[in-house]
Every structure is written in C-alpha cells, then in structure tokens.
Amino acid sequence: MTRVDVRVVLLLGVVSVLPAAAQDSAARSLPSHHAKAGVHCYDCHQEEKPTKKAVASDSCMTCHGDYPAMKALTKDAKPNPHDSHLGELACTECHRQHQPPVVKCLECHEGKFKFNLH
Numbered sequence: 001m002t003r004v005d006v007r008v009v010l011l012l013g014v015v016s017v018l019p020a021a022a023q024d025s026a027a028r029s030l031p032s033h034h035a036k037a038g039v040h041c042y043d044c045h046q047e048e049k050p051t052k053k054a055v056a057s058d059s060c061m062t063c064h065g066d067y068p069a070m071k072a073l074t075k076d077a078k079p080n081p082h083d084s085h086l087g088e089l090a091c092t093e094c095h096r097q098h099q100p101p102v103v104k105c106l107e108c109h110e111g112k113f114k115f116n117l118h
C-alpha cells in the first residue's frame with residue numbers, strides 16, 4: 001500500500017477495512033478454518049498492516065479461551081497437547097498460521113504420539 005492508501009484507510013475508517021483485508025489476504029494465506037471464519041489480520045496481530053512476526057497467545061485466547069479451556073477441549077487426545085510437562089507454550093509454537101502447523105512435542109517424541117492437527 002502507498003502512503004496515500006494509508007491515509008484513505010484512516011479517513012474511511014471501518015468502511016475501508018474490507019478492501020484492505022481483501023488486498024492483504026492475497027499475500028498471506030491462512031488455514032482454511034480461519035479463512036472461512038473471516039478472521040482478520042488485526043484479530044491476531046493487533047495491527048492493521050502487520051509487520052511483526054510474533055502473535056501473542058492472548059490474541060488466540062480472545063476467541064478460543066485460555067489454557068484450561070483448551071485443555072478441556074482436547075481432553076480425549078492422548079497425551080493432551082494442551083496439558084503437558086512443557087507447560088503453557090505459545091499457541092503459535094504449534095498452530096503456525098501462514099505455514100503448516102507443527103506439533104512441537106514430536107521434536108522429541110517422534111513417531112510416538114498421533115495427533116489430529118490441521
């Protein structure tokens with residue numbers, strides 16, 4: 001976006017959020033569950049035009065709930081990825097967004113556990 005575009009966005013406020021998002025999403029793909037749900041760049045990055053790599057777990061928790069909630073959600077997974085000896089890892093250690101997800105546990109436990117992560 002050019003400088004002029006940025007000013008237009010500021011002037012139009014909410015109205016220009018849609019075109020700005022459409023333009024950005026061409027450049028950054030999201031997992032289909034987030035693309036379909038229309039999760040916006042700002043929801044995770046807390047910036048209209050993200051420049052930072054780090055996304056705080058707080059952003060994810062706003063919609064999904066905290067660790068105890070995630071632990072309950074996957075209580076049937078063995079072992080529970082949200083309740084391990086690693087403690088409360090950043091969500092994005094596993095749920096990466098513009099690249100395929102990884103299960104960090106498997107770095108050490110390769111081939112030992114099976115998860116249903118997408």
Ligand code: HEC
Nearest residue numbers: 033034037039040043044055059060062063064091092095
């Ligand atoms: C603005 C709200 C919002 C934010 C922020 C958000 N999500 Fe989501 N997420 C959703 C919605 C809506 C869905 C699709 C419905 C569902 O499965 O809950 C979803 C789906 C998911 C799923 C798939 C769930 C399934 O059943 O397969 C995962 C995993 C996930 N989000 C993780 C994250 C992580 C990690 C973050 C932070 C980087 C995050 N989300 C940020 C709203 C959000």
Ligand code: HEC
Nearest residue numbers: 060064070074077081089090091093094103104115116117
């Ligand atoms: C160590 C890796 C890891 C971390 C860190 C992690 N998750 Fe997960 N998450 C997983 C795996 C693996 C699954 C799939 C579990 C299964 O096999 O059912 C999952 C499943 C989910 C789901 C979908 C649950 C369902 O089946 O409906 C959501 C939503 C989710 N995680 C959100 C989060 C959020 C929010 C955080 C941070 C608070 C987080 N996760 C942190 C590995 C992780």
Ligand code: HEC
Nearest residue numbers: 024025028039040041044050052053055092096097098099
């Ligand atoms: C569901 C949360 C989420 C949403 C929505 C999201 N991002 Fe990200 N973004 C991340 C995470 C997590 C990372 C760290 C790298 C990764 O996991 O892919 C990241 C990294 C980035 C980076 C820096 C690293 C890189 O890949 O170059 C940029 C730039 C970026 N996102 C732009 C965007 C734009 C533009 C949008 C809107 C189209 C967007 N993001 C939407 C979570 C999100």
Ligand code: HEC
Nearest residue numbers: 079080081082083084085086103104105106107108109112
């Ligand atoms: C840095 C390496 C490392 C990572 C990453 C890691 N673990 Fe472990 N884990 C170990 C070691 C070492 C032990 C103890 C020796 C053993 O039993 O393999 C262990 C033991 C365990 C055990 C008990 C023993 C067993 O085999 O049943 C479970 C369950 C477990 N880890 C789950 C997880 C989960 C879930 C994750 C991801 C959230 C994870 N680990 C990530 C190294 C790691």
